[in-house]
Amino acid sequence: MITLSPPERAALDQLGERERSVRKGMTLVRENERSTELFTLKSGMLIAYMLLDDGSRQILRFIFPGDLVGMAVIAFGKAPHALLALADSVVVPIDRQQVADIVFRHPRVALALAALEQVERATLTDRLAGLGRLSARARVAAVLLDIRDRLRRQDEVVGNTFTLGLTQEEIGDATGLTAVHVNRMLRQLEDQGLIARANGRVTLLDEARLKRSANHVDRLATVDLNWLPGPAIG
Amino acid sequence: MITLSPPERAALDQLGERERSVRKGMTLVRENERSTELFTLKSGMLIAYMLLDDGSRQILRFIFPGDLVGMAVIAFGKAPHALLALADSVVVPIDRQQVADIVFRHPRVALALAALEQVERATLTDRLAGLGRLSARARVAAVLLDIRDRLRRQDEVVGNTFTLGLTQEEIGDATGLTAVHVNRMLRQLEDQGLIARANGRVTLLDEARLKRSANHVDRLATVDLNWLPGPAIG
DNA sequence: CGAGTACTTGAAAGATCTCAAATTAGGTGG
DNA sequence: CCACCTAATTTGAGATCTTTCAAGTACTCG
Numbered sequence: 001m002i003t004l005s006p007p008e009r010a011a012l013d014q015l016g017e018r019e020r021s022v023r024k025g026m027t028l029v030r031e032n033e034r035s036t037e038l039f040t041l042k043s044g045m046l047i048a049y050m051l052l053d054d055g056s057r058q059i060l061r062f063i064f065p066g067d068l069v070g071m072a073v074i075a076f077g078k079a080p081h082a083l084l085a086l087a088d089s090v091v092v093p094i095d096r097q098q099v100a101d102i103v104f105r106h107p108r109v110a111l112a113l114a115a116l117e118q119v120e121r122a123t124l125t126d127r128l129a130g131l132g133r134l135s136a137r138a139r140v141a142a143v144l145l146d147i148r149d150r151l152r153r154q155d156e157v158v159g160n161t162f163t164l165g166l167t168q169e170e171i172g173d174a175t176g177l178t179a180v181h182v183n184r185m186l187r188q189l190e191d192q193g194l195i196a197r198a199n200g201r202v203t204l205l206d207e208a209r210l211k212r213s214a215n216h217v218d219r220l221a222t223v224d225l226n227w228l229p230g231p232a233i234g
Numbered sequence: 235m236i237t238l239s240p241p242e243r244a245a246l247d248q249l250g251e252r253e254r255s256v257r258k259g260m261t262l263v264r265e266n267e268r269s270t271e272l273f274t275l276k277s278g279m280l281i282a283y284m285l286l287d288d289g290s291r292q293i294l295r296f297i298f299p300g301d302l303v304g305m306a307v308i309a310f311g312k313a314p315h316a317l318l319a320l321a322d323s324v325v326v327p328i329d330r331q332q333v334a335d336i337v338f339r340h341p342r343v344a345l346a347l348a349a350l351e352q353v354e355r356a357t358l359t360d361r362l363a364g365l366g367r368l369s370a371r372a373r374v375a376a377v378l379l380d381i382r383d384r385l386r387r388q389d390e391v392v393g394n395t396f397t398l399g400l401t402q403e404e405i406g407d408a409t410g411l412t413a414v415h416v417n418r419m420l421r422q423l424e425d426q427g428l429i430a431r432a433n434g435r436v437t438l439l440d441e442a443r444l445k446r447s448a449n450h451v452d453r454l455a456t457v458d459l460n461w462l463p464g465p466a467i468g
Numbered sequence: 469c470g471a472g473t474a475c476t477t478g479a480a481a482g483a484t485c486t487c488a489a490a491t492t493a494g495g496t497g498g
Numbered sequence: 499c500c501a502c503c504t505a506a507t508t509t510g511a512g513a514t515c516t517t518t519c520a521a522g523t524a525c526t527c528g
Contacts, residue, residue: 036461050363052449058363072356075349077458080356100462103348104341111308111337114348118309121351124358125315129284129292131365132410136484167506176366181484183508200493215286224311227270227330229338370516401474415516417476434525 002112005231011106016040016092028083028091029070035079037093038070044089045165048081049173059174061124062086064150071117074099087165111228122219130215131176139175140185142214144195144202149218161203236346239465245340250274250326262317262325263304269313271327272304278323279399282315283407293408295358296320298384305351308333321399345462356453364449365410373409374419376448378429378436383452395437 004012019042022028029035031050046063060081063069072080074096103110130142147166152158164171168186169179177185189195194210196203204210238246253276256262263269265284280297294315297303306314308330337344364376381400386392398405402420403413411419423429428444430437438444 050359052363052367053446054367056367058366060359060362071348072352074345075352075457075459076356076453077461078456080453081359096461100341100345103337103345104463107334107338107341107344110341110344111334114305114337114351115309117348117351117355118306121355121358122306122310122314124355124362125284125294128294128358128362128365129286131362132292132408133286133288133290168508169506174366178485179507180486180509183506184484187508212287219310219314222312223309225309227311228334403474412517413475414477414518418516421476 002108002225002228003231004109008106008109008231011102011109015094015098015102016042018093020091020093022046022085022089022091024085024088026085028085029079031079031082033079034077035070036073036077036096038068038073038096038099039083039091039093041065041067041069042090042092044085045087046089046091047084047086047170047174049084050081057173058176059170061120062147062150062174065154068113068116068120071099086170108228108231112225115223115225119219119223126215126217126219134213134215136175136177136181137185137188138213138215139177140171140182141189141194141210142216143171143174144189144204145207145210145214145216148204153220160205160207161201163201236342236459236462237465238343242340242343242465245336245343249328249332249336250276252327254325254327256280256319256323256325258319258322260319262319263313265313265316267313268311269304270307270311270330272302272307272330272333273317273325273327275299275301275303276324276326278319279321280323280325281318281320281404281408283318284315291407292410293404295354296381296384296408299388302347302350302354305333320404342462342465346459349457349459353453353457360449360451360453368447368449370409370411370415371419371422372447372449373411374405374416375423375428375444376450377405377408378423378438379441379444379448379450382438387454394439394441395435397435 022044028039028046041063043065046069047059048061048063048069049057049059051057069083070079102113130139134142143166144164147164148158148160148162151162167179168182172179172182175182186195186197190197194204194206196205210216256278262273262280275297277299280303281293282295282297282303283291283293285291297317303317304313336347364373368376377400378398381398382392382394382396385396401413402416406413406416409416420429420431424431428438428440430439444450
């Protein structure tokens, strides 16, 4: 997508000196906790979430290997949302100072990172529109499609059958629904022949119809960075 | 918040060469339209929105003078959302190439811009959590608080009484509700003594309670950019 | 003054939640 | 491998929230 020069590549590789393991169910960062680190996920799966005053949880984003998370520390110095490991995971912490170094020394890389953030932002607005305007059934469908896309990005052979890796409670916290209603919507999708379920695995039977109802767009697929200046020689 | 050196200031000022007026009700950018420009709003008010397949509209963000909008073009080269003027407005277009120039020549400014984007992103996630988890009444309250904060940022004397500048239809499109229900929620807030309404103006009567129920956070108030390196001498 | 848009209200339909209970699945110690 | 324990899923029934439809009122602009 973007070709890096050797020094650029080296700068990126150098970011990942330390690694940190997080056991499933552990909290990596608490909401409002003072912190100057962001992370990339190396393996496993995280969620970013917020808690509301009434104790309910809103999952903001599912984080898969390769994702960058927590860039907000460059503006706040504290985390606007919590990070929780849904599976045993390994993260690479990056201090915001290192981000500044990249911007100063490798502007092309900085632009590429900014573009990545924009992709995530667009995904966030897609989700926002979904929460505001889609039916419960469509929001659940959107999660299924999203997870499938993300799994496929890690492993190209992922087909239309896959393990969700989420409880119905978690799907509910992502879609703004109760676990009970998520269950009913899954059943409804199943009854309508859009999906099938068996031993914890889901199969997307009618992807086209699912996508249409969920207003699904794969933002990453439409990224265009060709306008960036070419890599410096070296 | 951040002190710019003269060359940095000059670089920013230079961005705003042209101006463009947009009449109330006019569309500045259509969704998915090819475009390589972003904008700052000089005066007036815009909304960023998406249309869903069923024709419903989700307002993603209200844009006030000083706001930057459309940074997504650095990643996509087309607009992921539409921009519409809710009032007669003046915008300053900025080409993404100019953004790249800033990153290459004024990295401190680039970091400050990135931080601003992060503030907006945090605001977006606050809104996402609101759509997912707040009651209709609280979501309407959140819009009132948001607009008041934004107006006050333009004009410090704005008190607890102000003109919304939005129809109930627009509030509905921002909160994921119907205009009819927005009306009922406003009435309810009024009956509960949280707000008052008179000749198109709203008064916040119990800000503390409104904030609590709407899970309101003023993200901009907690920004910290002091960790950035000092300005280069020049 | 007249037309159009926005606002307001009522009644009924539809969607989602809550509460409660039954069933299934997975993990652990013996 | 079994027995048990806990978490997750499933289903039903009724309550609550939000939308839809319809009609009437208020406001603004030419």
